[in-house]
Amino acid sequence: MKGCLFIHGFTGAPDEVVPLAEFVKEHTKWDIRIPCLPGHDQPGALRGVAFQRWIECAENELADLLEACEEVYIAGFSMGGMIASYLATKYPVKKLVLLSAAAYYVNPRQVIKDIRLVIEDGMKGTLNENEVYLRYRKKITETPILSTLQFRKLVKYTKPRLPEITIPVLIVQGECDGIVPMKSAHYLYRTIGSKEKKLCFLPASTHLVCHGEDFEELAKETAAFLGIRQYETEKV
Template sequence: MKYLHDNAKAFYFKGNNIGCLLIHGFTGSPAEMKLLGEFLHKQGCTVNGVLLKGHGTKVEDMEQTTWKDWLSSAEVELIDLKHKCDKVVVIGLSMGGIIALNLAERFNIDAVVSIAAPIKITNRKVYFARVIKYFKKYILKPEKKFDEDVKDYCISYDRTPVALIPHLLKLIRITKRRFKKVKAPILIIQSKNDKTVRYESAEYILKKVGSQFKKLVYLKESGHVVTLDLEREKVFTEIKKFLVEINLLKF
C-alpha cells in the first residue's frame, strides 16, 4: 500500500497504563494528530493514532468507503487499546471528534476530547451534496498555510469526494441524537477563527452531552486543524491540564 507520506500511517507509542486513542478528520490522516501523540507520550501515555479506512493513501480508496467504515476503524482500535490499558482517553479532531463522541456514547471510557467537531458547517453547500454530486465529483481544498516546521504533518487529500459528504452528515446526525449518553468527562476545543466549522458547534456539544465534568476552551488565532496551527502548544497544554483535573495525569 502506498501512503501519501510516512506520517500518514497509523502510529503507536507504548507507554504506561493510560491509553490515548487519537482520531484524525475527514480526508485527513494520522499525521495531523502525530505531534499531539508525541506530546502525550512524553507525559507517559500509551498512544494509538488511528488510520481511518480509505484515508492516507489515495482519494479513490476513500471513495470505496462509508461512514460505517470510518467508525469501525476507530472502534476496533479502541477495543484493542482497552485491552492494553487500564484507562482510556479518546481524542478526535473534526470528524474524528464526532467519532470520539460516538464511541463515548457506546463504550465505557475515562475521558473524551472533542476538537473542532462539526455540528454546524460553515459552507452551506455541503447540505446539498446529494444533488451536487451528480454535477461535481470533487471539491478542491484550499491550500493550508502552516509553519515550516509542521509541513510534514499537513498530510491530507487535496480534494473532497462530494459523494461522501452525505456520509459525514449522517454520522453527525446519528451521533448528536445520543449526546446525553456521553457520561465521561469531556474537554471541547474550538477555534473562533475556524473557517470550516462554526464555533457554535462547541456550545451545542457542551449543552447536550450528559457528562458531569465538561469544559470548553476557545481559541482565537487558529484555523480548523488546531493540532498543527499557531495555538497548537495551547491545545496540548489544555489537554494535559484536563487530564490532570480528572486525575488521569499528574503535573
C-alpha cells in the same frame, strides 16, 4: 497502564492529530494509538467507503486499547470528534477530548476571509505560501461528492448520542476555524450530558488546532484535563 486513542478527521490523516499525540506520548508512558480511517490512506481511496467503516475502524482500535490498558481516553478531531463521542457512549472510556468536533460544519464568515486571503496571495504570486490553500487544495480536488454525503450521514448518526455522554469532556475550538463554526462547540457543550465539561477557545487557531499558533495553550489544557503530572511539574 493508561491509553489514549486519537481519531483524525474526514479526508484527513493521522498527521492532523500527531502534534498533540506526540506531546502526550512525550510526557507519559501511555499506549498511544492513531489509526488511519478506511479510505484515507491514499488519494482516491475514499470512493465507495461507507461511514460505518470509519466507526468500525476506530471501534476496533478502542477495543484493543481497552484490553491492553486499565484506563483509556479518546481524543477526536473534526469528524473524529463525532466518532469519539459516539464510542464514549458505548465503551468504558474515562475522559473525552473533542478537537474542532464537527457537530456543525462550514463557517461562512471565516470561509469568506480565507478565500479573500487566497485571492490576495494569488495576485501577489505567493499562493504556495498560503497555509489554507495548501492544506485544502488537495481535499477539495480529490474528495468524491458521495464521500461527503457519507460524512454528513455520520454526523447525523452520531449526534443523537451526545446527551448520553456522562464522562468528563474537554471541548476545544479554534476561533478562526473556517470549517467548523463556533456554534458547534457551544452546541456540544449544551447537548453533552456530562456534568464535568469545559469549553476551551483558541483565539489564533484555524480548524487544524493541533497545528495552530495556540498549540502551547492546547497542550496545557489537555495536560491539565488528562492529569499529565510530568508536564505540570515541568511548568512549575
